[in-house]
Amino acid sequence: MIGASVVRSDAFVKVTGRAVYGVDYQEINMLHGFLLRSPVAAGRVIKLDISIALGMDGVQSILTAKDQPSEMAGWVLREQRLFASEELRYEGEPIALVIAKTYDEAKAAASSILLEIDEWKGVDLVAASTTNARIIHKNWKSYVPTAGPNADYPRDGNLACETKSNAVGVDVAFGQATKIIEDKFCSNRQYQAYLEPKSAVATYVNGQFTIHTASQHPFNVRERVSQFLGVRISSVRVIGKTIGGGFGGKLDAALEPYAALAAKVTGSPVKIMNTRTEDILTCPSRENALITIRTALNAAGEMIGRDVVVDMDNGAYSTEMPWLASLPLHILGAIYEIDGPTRITSRLWYTNTAPTGAFRGVGGTYLYMALERHIDNIANSIGMDRLEFRLRHLIDDGAVSHVGQILPDAGILREGFNEIQKVVSWEETVANLKPFQGVGIASGFWLTNPMPGQATVKLNEDGTVSVITGATENGSGAVAMGVRQIVAQGLGVDVNDVSVSMPDTDISSYDAGSQGSRTTHIVGRAALNASTEVKRQILEQASNLLEVDAADLQISNSLISVVGSPSISVSLGEVATNALWAVGPITATSSYTTPPISFDPGCASGLLFPTFPTPTYHVHLAVVEVDPVTGGVKILRYVVVQEVGKAINPDAVRGQIQGAVAQGVGLTLYESLRIGKDCRYLERTLENYRLPIALDVPDVEIRLMEHPDECGPFGAKGAAEPAIVFVPAAILNAVSHAIGRNVTSIPLTPECVLDLIERES
Amino acid sequence: MNITLSVNERTQTVQIDGSETLLEMLRNHLGLLGTKEGCTEGECGACSVLVDGQPVHSCIYLAAATEGCQVLTIEGISHGDELSKLQSELINGGGVQCGFCTPGFVVVLTALLKKSSNPSASEIRNALSGNICRCTGYTQIVESVLQLTEGKKTSNKSNLMINGSMS
Numbered sequence: 001m002i003g004a005s006v007v008r009s010d011a012f013v014k015v016t017g018r019a020v021y022g023v024d025y026q027e028i029n030m031l032h033g034f035l036l037r038s039p040v041a042a043g044r045v046i047k048l049d050i051s052i053a054l055g056m057d058g059v060q061s062i063l064t065a066k067d068q069p070s071e072m073a074g075w076v077l078r079e080q081r082l083f084a085s086e087e088l089r090y091e092g093e094p095i096a097l098v099i100a101k102t103y104d105e106a107k108a109a110a111s112s113i114l115l116e117i118d119e120w121k122g123v124d125l126v127a128a129s130t131t132n133a134r135i136i137h138k139n140w141k142s143y144v145p146t147a148g149p150n151a152d153y154p155r156d157g158n159l160a161c162e163t164k165s166n167a168v169g170v171d172v173a174f175g176q177a178t179k180i181i182e183d184k185f186c187s188n189r190q191y192q193a194y195l196e197p198k199s200a201v202a203t204y205v206n207g208q209f210t211i212h213t214a215s216q217h218p219f220n221v222r223e224r225v226s227q228f229l230g231v232r233i234s235s236v237r238v239i240g241k242t243i244g245g246g247f248g249g250k251l252d253a254a255l256e257p258y259a260a261l262a263a264k265v266t267g268s269p270v271k272i273m274n275t276r277t278e279d280i281l282t283c284p285s286r287e288n289a290l291i292t293i294r295t296a297l298n299a300a301g302e303m304i305g306r307d308v309v310v311d312m313d314n315g316a317y318s319t320e321m322p323w324l325a326s327l328p329l330h331i332l333g334a335i336y337e338i339d340g341p342t343r344i345t346s347r348l349w350y351t352n353t354a355p356t357g358a359f360r361g362v363g364g365t366y367l368y369m370a371l372e373r374h375i376d377n378i379a380n381s382i383g384m385d386r387l388e389f390r391l392r393h394l395i396d397d398g399a400v401s402h403v404g405q406i407l408p409d410a411g412i413l414r415e416g417f418n419e420i421q422k423v424v425s426w427e428e429t430v431a432n433l434k435p436f437q438g439v440g441i442a443s444g445f446w447l448t449n450p451m452p453g454q455a456t457v458k459l460n461e462d463g464t465v466s467v468i469t470g471a472t473e474n475g476s477g478a479v480a481m482g483v484r485q486i487v488a489q490g491l492g493v494d495v496n497d498v499s500v501s502m503p504d505t506d507i508s509s510y511d512a513g514s515q516g517s518r519t520t521h522i523v524g525r526a527a528l529n530a531s532t533e534v535k536r537q538i539l540e541q542a543s544n545l546l547e548v549d550a551a552d553l554q555i556s557n558s559l560i561s562v563v564g565s566p567s568i569s570v571s572l573g574e575v576a577t578n579a580l581w582a583v584g585p586i587t588a589t590s591s592y593t594t595p596p597i598s599f600d601p602g603c604a605s606g607l608l609f610p611t612f613p614t615p616t617y618h619v620h621l622a623v624v625e626v627d628p629v630t631g632g633v634k635i636l637r638y639v640v641v642q643e644v645g646k647a648i649n650p651d652a653v654r655g656q657i658q659g660a661v662a663q664g665v666g667l668t669l670y671e672s673l674r675i676g677k678d679c680r681y682l683e684r685t686l687e688n689y690r691l692p693i694a695l696d697v698p699d700v701e702i703r704l705m706e707h708p709d710e711c712g713p714f715g716a717k718g719a720a721e722p723a724i725v726f727v728p729a730a731i732l733n734a735v736s737h738a739i740g741r742n743v744t745s746i747p748l749t750p751e752c753v754l755d756l757i758e759r760e761s
Numbered sequence: 762m763n764i765t766l767s768v769n770e771r772t773q774t775v776q777i778d779g780s781e782t783l784l785e786m787l788r789n790h791l792g793l794l795g796t797k798e799g800c801t802e803g804e805c806g807a808c809s810v811l812v813d814g815q816p817v818h819s820c821i822y823l824a825a826a827t828e829g830c831q832v833l834t835i836e837g838i839s840h841g842d843e844l845s846k847l848q849s850e851l852i853n854g855g856g857v858q859c860g861f862c863t864p865g866f867v868v869v870l871t872a873l874l875k876k877s878s879n880p881s882a883s884e885i886r887n888a889l890s891g892n893i894c895r896c897t898g899y900t901q902i903v904e905s906v907l908q909l910t911e912g913k914k915t916s917n918k919s920n921l922m923i924n925g926s927m928s
Binding site for chain 1: 793794795796797798799800801802804805807834835836838839842844848851852853855857858859860861862863864867885886887889890892893894895896897898899900901902903920921922923924925
């Protein structure tokens, strides 16, 4: 069962069109909501007149800031209310919600609301980080962290969070340098572009809200709805629907609190759906960032100091970004050893743009791009082969990270480099490249999200097994295959006899959502522990029925039999039924979260996300060909060597890596989500936001390394997220090699490539 | 206005608004929710259906234009619990993840396989150029079709090795 291919439990409904996604869900007598959103990035509402709209066909109610609870809400910082009351902080910010009998009526009425705005010049990332720009949140000091006032962190005006290492001797090292290598990198935003736009359906009965939504993190939605509406979390029930992709973009609440308020006001079920353009404008996309990285070299070409500044775009509100501002400290001091101090300053800035957030691989994508491009430039500057330079400086077992985390098995990185050489010989490839071809390599480590999960395993009276968990199946198969395989293996039953519930916050215990490759590792561990206890109960009951010592019994093919005497047996169904009247139903529940990992708390200020738990190790290699006429980049080969602990389902792991590389190719070469001079997105539809199609994506050559984790179920670590992280680094190194230019920004569109080629080298 | 057409081999008369799209008619009037709305501008292909055997993006195709036509949606591909061979291969080959694009892919590939019993990998990729999948990176979808037509999957699986061995 472990290491095998199995049929996903949701395969039939998905392949026949019968799966009920969030957008498909309906209630009887359901009303429809449509949001009036800010058409400008910054400004002040002068006049908001809903009187004409209220009289239009089908309109039931129109909600504005006057109707909202006074509570402030937010994932990390409580800084938001449902509707902008006066100041507008990003294009797409909700101003009013029209509730009508049909979607078309709601939309028509929203366009009849009279809105007058005094538009201001928006503050973008460059303005926020380099000038004394207008403060976007004048009351920023009054905002309270969601975890309480004692959990506050370094913030100051437009600086939404600052994370900074307390390095000593960096300036001295730069003073002693004989050469300083300095690079500046730029990464644009990337839109998750899940195929199913966001939606939500809410009902309200007798003080209880029920929300139906395709969320990656129903418990987070519950908390956010309770914050925005000022009710306790137990007054909100969130029921998960099939998710049409998320990739981080469906971790926070979006339309759910609006649907909830509308259901309360109207007394009817209310559905709200995003158009694709609304979804692009308001989705918490991967943040844009500017990175400056400087390394001091001595006369021998040794790295004796590093100084890094990363400026990230928070957008108008913080979502989970203050946590992610810690990432530069984990990544930019890692992987390659330096003989000297490193100082990393990470600054997160409020801007008049849509709030940014998590997208698979989060900031790791551009941070590894910056690190690995910089390493190439250092190697080139001292005339050393880029691979040799890496192998000379690679960290090893027991390495201590920039934040003081010990990496006991970091030597896996070197194994990864050896492994990739078996697929593609570096020397031969470099020697045989044709003009405008190049090769790039990148490596690094990534975390398995440690946050808590839970599973209840129960044996049914027909001998089948049900798992109840709040874990969400985001499409990866972690629930639809992985958790089922783990339980089947743990109990000795057929995987097709194991089913898993959909998430429901009233039924399961807390689950931290499908993020950071955590589901197989965390929920799998909880489910395996519960299975072990269920197995103990089964054997105890069977022991009584068969009058044989439990130690002499085994479970296979849904039968409990005596080891050595297989004819003496009882079925799982009989055991389950007998147990009902003997001891009660056979069931067990278990919880798991990764135990805390030690680090150096004095190493930095503002380090909200202090460690990289259950790390995995990765090496990527790209061979590319650039068309000097069109500027197009063709990927000739793409190789991923990835350490996974244990591949519970190798075909599924392959699907995750192939899919992650495709998203990485999009991020690196095609997907442009530009912020215009007026702080509004230039790309607003899928017509001009260019996603990779079947003709663009290479077949990835994949080599998995297995070093089982002692806590992971059957040794599994996180596997789904990380392959995207190293794609921009590998491709940009390859393109730089191909055209002999220092490529420093993504997306690297054909226009950018031509511009670089035409520049003097 | 009323139009009469065949949907999944059943002749129906539907009352529609002249400006309605085929997608709106399928989802809102006929309750056929398997066809998905991803972008409403003919870019993503989640709404793909066949009109007289030809794949169309139903989100930008007027319902009124299907008068007298044969429309085939995802609901007409399988029969009861019996999947088409293509559907089975997509499941076995790892061609389904979140599944939101899957109905569109099934419909378009069904049309391709009707035209060409033995398409090459590049013909498959070309046929899919109007359909976006954000999860799979396409490889396992393409392989599923090749497996169905040529039994090619084993050769492509060399793209995955674990601890130095074929998986």
